[in-house]
Amino acid sequence: MAGWLGALKKTRSIIGKVFSAKTNIEEMEVEEIEEILLRSDVPARLTMEIVDELEYPTRKASRRERLTAMLLKELGEAKTFVWQAEPKPHVIMLLGVNGSGKTTTAAKLAKRAQGQGLKPMLCGSDTFRAAGSSQLKLWSEKVGCDFVGGEMGHDAAGVAFNAVDSALEKNCDVVLVDTAGRMHTKTPLMDELPKMCRSMNKRLEGSPHDVWMVLDASLGQNAIIQAKQFNEVVPLTGIVVTKLDGSSKAGFLFSVRTELNVPILFTGLGEGEGDLVPFDAVAFVDALFGDTGDPESE
Numbered sequence: 008m009a010g011w012l013g014a015l016k017k018t019r020s021i022i023g024k025v026f027s028a029k030t031n032i033e034e035m036e037v038e039e040i041e042e043i044l045l046r047s048d049v050p051a052r053l054t055m056e057i058v059d060e061l062e063y064p065t066r067k068a069s070r071r072e073r074l075t076a077m078l079l080k081e082l083g084e085a086k087t088f089v090w091q092a093e094p095k096p097h098v099i100m101l102l103g104v105n106g107s108g109k110t111t112t113a114a115k116l117a118k119r120a121q122g123q124g125l126k127p128m129l130c131g132s133d134t135f136r137a138a139g140s141s142q143l144k145l146w147s148e149k150v151g152c153d154f155v156g157g158e159m160g161h162d163a164a165g166v167a168f169n170a171v172d173s174a175l176e177k178n179c180d181v182v183l184v185d186t187a188g189r190m191h192t193k194t195p196l197m198d199e200l201p202k203m204c205r206s207m208n209k210r211l212e213g214s215p216h217d218v219w220m221v222l223d224a225s226l227g228q229n230a231i232i233q234a235k236q237f238n239e240v241v242p243l244t245g246i247v248v249t250k251l252d253g254s255s256k257a258g259f260l261f262s263v264r265t266e267l268n269v270p271i272l273f274t275g276l277g278e279g280e281g282d283l284v285p286f287d288a289v290a291f292v293d294a295l296f297g298d299t300g301d302p303e304s305e
């Protein structure tokens with residue numbers, strides 16, 4: 008599994024310049040720091056605040072310390088995700104635009120649940136495309152867990168209902184509902200999401216208990232625009248950031264708390280089933296800006 012450092016190689020190749028041994032942030036021009044932060048999609052407002060803060064030397068703390076503190080503050084308090092024991096099953100719906108990594112994330116989460124002694128079910132509700140849920144079915148075989156899926160043209164809300172129903176019958180602890188990828192601008196497909204929620208709630212009151220948006224880190228600030236629109240249609244309870252390993256725009260994570268006020272729960276650091284880790288703000292900031300001595304970051 009890729010670690011934080013390796014995963015953030017691309018963003019580090021830009022932002023890491025601020026802290027690399029060759030270019031000392033304490034001596035850099037603030038304009039240069041500003042450009043580096045903006046290029047890696049750190050929000051403009053925060054970049055301006057950082058620039059203002061760094062412009063004036065203080066004897067109390069170095070620039071590096073002040074920048075790190077500001078960034079950690081921006082990420083806010085970490086929220087550790089815990090699978091709920093009651094009511095059972097804990098139903099989590101995964102949303103996102105096409106190709107953001109929902110199916111892979113559902114499988115990775117099923118694997119994590121299994122690792123904690125829980126019995127997961129995967130639900131493939133992508134009835135929009137031919138063989139829309141076949142990839143998830145393959146994953147369920149690989150992970151070795153129950154699966155409920157729908158054929159093309161079926162009602163996605165009905166598939167989700169059936170999955171919850173079957174999970175209750177099979178005494179599953181967790182249901183991970185993978186949804187069809189949809190653009191946040193396509194109204195009919197977006198309208199399907201609350202319908203799916205109502206349908207699951209009919210079978211198990213209170214479900215889905217969580218609605219997580221899966222954001223592709225390579226989209227940078229655009230991911231925030233998408234998440235805002237999804238959040239208006241179905242209130243989100245968490246964010247999973249995928250493909251952090253291939254992104255040069257990981258700075259957009261600093262927008263999540265202020266723009267969405269939804270916790271970042273997990274991050275995908277690779278394509279394998281073990282490549283999903285709880286989001287760790289300190290490790291993230293350290294990997295981006297820390298003095299790690301990692302030669303690849305320069």
Ligand SMILES: Nc1nc2c(ncn2[C@@H]2O[C@H](COP(=O)(O)OP(=O)(O)OP(=O)(O)O)[C@@H](O)[C@H]2O)c(=O)[nH]1
Pocket residue numbers: 103104105106107108109110111112133186187188189248249250251252253274275276277278282
């Ligand atoms: N490098 C990397 N690749 C990832 C990660 N998560 C997913 N992928 C890859 O991204 C591609 C799309 O992933 P899927 O899980 O199929 O995405 P999806 O959102 O389900 O796609 P649609 O159902 O078509 O909307 C696949 O090639 C995955 O292997 C990650 O964290 N890192």
